[in-house]
Amino acid sequence: MTSGAMVVFAGSRLMFDGDLVEVVEFDGARITVRNIRTGAFSAVSFARLAAGTRMESAAELEETTGGVALAGLSDRQRQEVEERAGHIREVLSGFRSGFAGMAAAGEPRPQFSPELAVVERIEAKAAELAMSTRTLQRWIAAYQQAGVAGLVDLRLLRGRDSRVDPRWDEAVRDVFASLVEASTPTRSAVIRKVEALLEERHGSGVVPLPARSTAYARLEALGRGTNALTGSAKARRSIAERPKGVYGRLRATRPGEFVVLDTQDLDVYAMEEVTCRWVRTQLTVAQDLFTRCIVGLRVTAVSTRAVDVAAVLFEAIAPPAEEDEPKTLAPFHGLPDWLVWTEEESPGRGLCPPETLVVDHGRAFLSTQVIGVCTRLGISIQPAQPKKPTDKPTVERFFKTLREGLIQHLPAYKGPDVHSRGLAVEDQAFFFVHELEDVIREWLRDVYHRSKHDGLVVPQWPGIALSPLEMLRIGIAKAGRLRMVPNPDLAYDFLEVVPRTIQHYGVEVGGLRYNGAVLDGYLD
Missing domain, CATH: 3.30.420.10 (Ribonuclease H-like superfamily/Ribonuclease H)
Structure with a gap:
């Protein structure tokens, strides 16, 4: 099994902070690297190098890491993967556990004896599982590369295990998109619209239609998170108007901002x-x-x-x-x-x-x-x-x-x-x-x-x-700061302005009369 670690030594070429660099020498707890593009030398700490580097020719990592892949499986799917791993270990070592010290009764079986060639053991296991040797070899390569997680069928995690025709799924999504502004429909109404759309696009009977129960389950899966069939119609419109890419939010860094x-x-x-x-x-x-x-x-x-x-x-x-x-x-x-x-x-x-x-x-x-x-x-x-x-x-x-x-x-x-x-x-x-x-x-x-x-x-x-x-x-x-009104009287400008005449008796507002020394000089 290959390791997920990489060894860095003088002469290694790495992608560091977006540039290709070459390791020149180790100096205590720092590493001197040379930028291949500019030729500039720089010294960085081990932690800084580890945080921002990758191997120049390293293959891209799988979209789903091993722990996440296994955690996303159901109990039945996890048992199937473990069973498959046991078969692989028996081919490689002769024991389902992978170790002679943990051998089960009757192990190793004659057809999987470690004394036999690996090719013979692969052919015996392929015959036992009624599968091709090519498929079994792919399983073995995946197990050696990523362990048990390499045997997970990622299609199960991505929802690609459906047997429904992809053209039917595409038509469902198009119907959902066309009904964003409409009132919430029933599932049967959506299925009828999908069938009409498929007939218009591909002709009558060209695209196989799923059974009614399968269609309902598929509608639920495709509409999850969109409010297409359940929930608030207002929320459905809001969901449809979301930006397609990554978006942020308004962030404040202090009170009053x-x-x-x-x-x-x-x-x-x-x-x-x-x-x-x-x-x-x-x-x-x-x-x-x-x-x-x-x-x-x-x-x-x-x-x-x-x-x-x-x-x-x-x-x-x-x-x-x-x-x-x-x-x-x-x-x-x-x-x-x-x-x-x-x-x-x-x-x-x-x-x-x-x-x-x-x-x-x-x-x-x-x-x-x-x-x-x-x-x-x-x-x-x-x-x-x-x-x-x-x-x-x-x-x-x-x-x-x-x-x-x-x-x-x-x-x-x-x-x-x-x-x-x-x-x-x-x-x-x-x-x-x-x-x-x-x-x-x-x-x-x-x-x-x-x-x-x-x-x-x-x-x-x-x-x-x-x-x-x-x-x-x-x-x-x-x-450490607070914005304040330079003149407290400015705040009163927010209040409603209502014109009133100043009479000899003062100002009348809402049937009430107001008078005072402040009006001196304004009285008629």
């Missing part, structure tokens, strides 16, 4: 304070990406407006007074560098006109004063991709945690969809909209921000469970 905004319908009814109507509610939050703290929120009736977004941003960037700090959602995180939200879901429709932003790929709906103050404070606006909740996974996970940890336990909980709704939900107890917001704020302060989150990890201590508040302390200590 990214603040993610999003709006979500709450699965609970509330009562509107003035009209006393049952209303749907929406929650708009601003979440710091590094700490997962919710730094601003607003619960609104029916839908969210631009003024509500402004209120959330105002809460996120305005440092609280010292006496109010215990009542805040989270400690001050500083001014964010970036505001991120999904463009099509961004709040702000209905109250203020849209403002066109030349960022990425379109426009975000925000009030003019919010865009202006963001510009003055150096806050950039970055729309996430439309219809891609995976671009904001942390805030989407927060909404799920909120629903499971709080919302479902509240009165008038209506469930995530119509099929989950209880009977006469409106007849239950309820909260007013402002009371619902107070309950959520209290839950955030006392539960969410103090609970351990699996997604919060410090690279230096990956095994430590951290809460958002603990992550904030660590982040501030590591970053």
